[in-house]
Amino acid sequence: MQKNIAIVGAGFSGAVIARELAQAGYKVEIFESRPHIAGNCHSERDAETGVMVHIYGPHIFHTDIERVWEYVNRYSRFMPYVNRVKAITNNSVYTLPINLLTINQFFGKTFRPAEAQAFLASLGDKTIENPVTFEDQALRFVGRELYEAFFKTYTVKQWGMQPTELPASILKRLPVRFNYDDNYFNHKYQGMPEDGYTSLVEKILDVPGVTVHLNTRFDPAQKDEYAHVFYSGPIDAWFNHAEGRLPYRTLDFEVFRDTGDYQGNAVINYCDNAQPYTRITEHKHFSPWEQHEKTLLYKEFSRQCEEKDIPYYPIRQARDKVQLERYVKVANEEPNVTFVGRLGTYRYLDMDVTINEALSTADKFLACAKGNERMPAFVIDPLA
Template sequence: MNKNVAIIGAGFSGAVIANQLAKAGYQVEVFESRSHVAGNCHSERDKETDVMVHVYGPHIFHTDNERVWAFVNEFGKFNSYTNRVKAITNGRVYTLPINLLTINQFFGKTFRPAEAQEFLASLGDKTIENPLTFEDQALRFVGRELYEAFFKTYTVKQWGLEPTQLPASILKRLPVRFNYDDNYFSHKYQGMPADGYTSIVEKMLDVPGVTVHLNTVFDPALKGDYAHVFYSGPIDAWFNHQEGRLPYRTLDFEVLRETGDYQGNAVINYCDNAQPYTRITEHKHFSPWEKHEGTVCYVEYSRQCTEKDIPYYPIRLANDKVQLERYLQLAQNETNVTFVGRLGTYRYLDMDVTIGEALDAAEKFLACASENSPMPAFVVNPLG
């Protein structure tokens, strides 16, 4: 029996699957096109300041999944971390997500929770019964003033599209609270790895049976050399973009190094057109247990991804569904290949979901192998 498995990509999806299959006795080869592991979660010490920098933009771990939380803690210590985001719009600083403080600051009120809830409900557009677009969703639930101050322009800068072109599901990720809770997330477990994400991934891959090939692009023509291939790269790239390139957003970063404290907070969003960038992140605040005299900030710009860029966010517009479905059909017709992760399934996934699905994929593969049955192209339906 061939017990050789190839994994394309050394991010969380690939590392988790490699770890689990190697522990089950498989010989796993991981192929990574970049010079490092951990994908877009890669972190490293800044040479000038010694600040732990999230090289491809910040990642905060948050989950309600106890299995995932227990799993990642096997590979390193996670320190408690709460993400408290600030937003600048119309020359003033507010707290995100929109909460009781934001509402009272913005409207110059002193509402109690029930009063704020009633007030916000009065601002919503009740004629929009079934919100289909991002704009519909915002107007229905927070009204035009908050929508235009915090969401409309920021969305155009982030996605390069008008909010009327984006699905309502994007805004459903953003909560509105009627108390003074300014924790950006509401999950049970929230934290930051004390030694960075790359250390976590390196330890996942540091098990007998795993070989990592950095700076190596895998040729799909070699898939027959392996019992199975797990692919976490862009699904359209696996098929040489034969149905055209799926649309992604990418990010550019302007790096600032200063002394002291640059902005007093890890994340500040810029929600209007006064600045062309979407946000500034100050990375030493992601490790508040450390002390540094210097500081490193990323000024973040979002734009359309080209073939030479690193893809960050799948856009998934309604008119792209036909193109995506063609790729999904091509994937279903493949043999001994499973597509995983954000890029492999063309979905926006948080880290905990990525890890959970990777654990499920490894478990499914081992079950299929024991039953001598084929492994599916997708463990989770990308359109589900």
């Protein structure tokens, strides 16, 4: 009798792998410790306001990967949505990412693109030839004034560390534009699933051969009952934290409701110390095609993740990667288990990358099964 496939976690990683394997003829059981599917992308209607709420904080879909965009559009109608973030610092409102409007407003100028580019270059610290830290990177490319206004304090609130403790690579993800484009992302495809992410995941899982067990934890001791296990939980938890707990940041949300339009925008960042929270998100603006008389908002607070918290952002400092290396070593020796997703590989992944890697993982498994080869513990190297 053929053993079933076990998948731990009903987020995008688990759902996509489950569907692909079920369509190939496998029986798949998904074990989800929470009372719902879709992981941290879970969304649901608020009973009081009717607003579609991103329960674990906002998720905006953006990608350049054709295969992924085509895949998610099979299961949901994606509505146009452009993320236009505003930032409040020193009692003024600006546009993020930093663009020509931000620069002109902040410095009281009317620069054209080339002028702004030359001006910003003149502010950069040329003595920093090879930026190592977040602060180095900011001072080198945007100068002290913009760094302190938009990045320094926000970074401390978000990561709980000084920018001198964080790698320069974090800031490399934040673009500076010398035009008036205020689209936070620059991907070809951007949008929101019309009925929310949970509906999207539900439709991905709607295939013969998949059984979902909610409110059910999977014990690693059960692995021998299955032909293979795909694990999207925290990699350190699989090994009972034998090498110590990998550090994450988690989020607390202060939810409040109001009438009308509270802030006029989906996301406003608070970049100075006037408030302890990092941003306020107004969820009805994530569904601009809907109309609601009332509104629901999240104040977002970041802190160190404790044992019973939901992990959000892997920190991945140098010492953490050394710890991760030890987990990767034992994981590679674990038979018939593949570690996937943000938590399983201890990497920050956007939704589109998560889906793309899940599709690649399913492809790899089917190829290994056909060739009677061993399925690796990682399809994507978490140390890369």
